[in-house]
Amino acid sequence: MAIAGKIYRALLRFFEKYYGFFFAVGVLVLAFYCFRCLDVKYVDSWDEARHGVNAYEMIQNGDYIRHTYNYQVDDWNLKPSISYWAIVLGFRLFGYSVWGLRFFSALAYLLAGVLCALFAKRWSREASLLVLGFFCANERPLSAHLARAGDADSLYLLFFTVAVLAMFLVKKNHKYVYGCGLAFSLAFLTKSWHAGMIMAVGGIYLLGTGELRRFRKKEWAGFLLSVFAPLMLWFGWRFTRDGFFFLKSMIETDLLARTGSSNFEGHQFPFSFYYDTVFGDGGFIYHWQLLICTVGILGGLLWMWKKKAWNREVLEQGGGLLLWFLLPFLAFSAIGTKLIWYCYPCTVPLALGTAWLLGGLMRLPLTGEETTQEVDKAAAIGGKKKNFTTVVGITAAAVSVLLVGFYMKNAYFHVIRGAHGDPFLMFIEESADRDSAWAGGKAYIYVSGEDPADIGTWDQNMLFEAEISGDFHCEEGGIEAFLSENGRAVLYVDRLDYEQNMEKLQDVEILHENAGYLLLGK
Template structure:
């Protein structure tokens, strides 16, 4: 009975592996659904997302793709190089000036990172590969804020970080992969600045620990240095033509020294345990289960190799690399002064890869025991009595492996489905638009007679005291919708404007100031907001 059940389970695994690419394509499509579904919901975050959007939009309008501006003034608030802005520019070129265009490259980068990681995981098993795609779909934190579905730098940075780590783990197989590792570091730096230092630290430690760094030839060192420095020097030379060393000095002074050394530089002071408490140990997310799987799997694997005195060097090097990929950013970003939740997002990738590799190995356990059982059975058939004992023993081992494999399969399925469901309902189904941003989009088109004029606003925002000033998300939507040139000052500044201008005002304030608006034309209105022009 046990043997029949084992054979049936092996048959199912065989069918999965035979039609693996069909399952893989289906998994990739589901991940794409999680990336792009409701991506154009009209709510733009007022911080990095809106700021990046304005910078990218004005790059196109100014014809200047190296120096950032905000509201057409030179902007050194973000102090990041240019690749993330170019990604948004690409989205605008492909899909027009829209929220979807703003976020397209981020969503596509996350999709590529998931597919690349899943393809890499095939070296462990096909089951591991598919589990990686499932874990990327269940990765609620990066899907919900500041990464996969947001128009800022982090998703593109995550893609380059992931590709660099996958290349690093493949250097022993082919030394040319170190060139890819160096190039991805360089591109990550040109996306997220000093955060990319984690790539160099992890790669350096791993390649030194496994001895590969000491085996590099002069030609390989030269190719690696070229892959790192050529993109950096090309960008720096272009940027130098705009403001000399000013931008680079501020990158060092503010983005590196101030943000890493001062917890109160921007008010982001949190304890060392911040990332564990908010992400990896928090209830409601998949990460604590992935952590448990990895910890138990590592301990059991080390114990098994110690008892058998059979240390698998390849497994230790791969596992150590993945472990360092998680630990170094986690501990490093926990130790620095400024803590923001998205700094730890790159740690979710090795955690998913490690947990998938362990579960994938357990799922395939019945297949791994086939040859061993046969060898043991033939070697011990010295007598009829011994043969019966061996057959019974092999049957017991086979049954245990099958039970472990089925348990791992069910646990993997339940884990992925539950947290994919959570991510879908918490991220995609709960996506909602902002009424004022929606009104701006509906009130003007880029070919309207009043498009491109000066625009004022008198609508309550996140800061009630700042009414009359354009918040970043309002300004972004106004620029992409009507190519408006936004000015602060509210009602009084609008009324004193000598030339053509428009004013966005909420209905309550319009009615309270209706006497001031004599002779002002109502261009568009709904139940909450009014667009005025003169």
């Protein structure tokens, strides 16, 4: 054991000495998980495609505050504008593409991981590196509706994370409360009422630590300004378009209907939904993180109680992480509408707490060595301490490596290697040309979508691809409406349906085709 202890402590010192190098490697690996094959997976036909269409039409309309879908005013999503602006900027930087649609979501997740890792360095360098590993192993947010998807959730997660980390630092410097307020405001302008979770976590934490009572009037004024100035600027701009209508709809639909007990939009599930599908599922890392955090909290409280050594800083930060996890988890479990991505912010404090505990146990041999040299001069007792801390440290390191490695592998194969496109969406992309004579005209469709009974209508992801690929103005009605169109128009049709309607379509031009689909023009 003595030899193993020396080797292990030497490895710890090596990792800590070259922490900067290993941190940079960890950031690059996380960036790989965020951006690798980012544009391969098909565009989801709900929030992602809708956000893409809204952002694209903002550019075409020259209106960056009101949303339209297929060039009709769109109040379906009822979210403020920041996530749409991020997609607009992505299109400006990278062109009208799926990469542009998703770029800032991937970047936001990467930044959230880096900020959390830097924050965790206060506990240990090992914890900092573990946070990066846990963000890579975070399969649920990587696979759907967050890190690699063009919707609002990844930016919201970033602002949520910034707000709570700033809140943890308020005791050190009250000026951090301005950052907390600004991040809350930006989160609201991204994800609407979901940002209320930030206010709940921050308010209870600052009240519980007593810091809220220490704010001066000047600091309160600065905090309120950081919260309300961005909100009022956005609302004033929006008010010029439709008065109070959008805000009224946000309250009635996005807040009251979705949080009520009625089965609004068909997303009502039992209270245990998030635990059953995410945190209690052994197929994801969260099951083990919950177990480690639970054991760590109980063990830490028992140790402090026995030693009568209550560490205020540890209790405050541990309590803050617990609030960060529990409040959103319980609140979103209680409301009527339940969607998997509502619980994604809970994965961040879970990763931080697990990294804090495992990182502290991993470097226990170094802490034990320092304690032995300074306090315990008895060689026999010191030797026992060294053996114990070595076993604990090596065990924690082995658990960390196995946990991160296994679930990083799962995330890589399920999310990155498992990404695949949709044949029809890829056909639209390859068949359309924004510089062709057909671009910008009317487009019809006769291809089965999510509901085969609605053939002749555009699914949201189909419409998105048609707009960014050919700047088409999408029309309903299928083959009959296409044939009755007097002006120039195109028709997307399945090959089997084309063959069945060949007599009707004999006078139209085949612009592009493959084994499954055709693009026709007239």
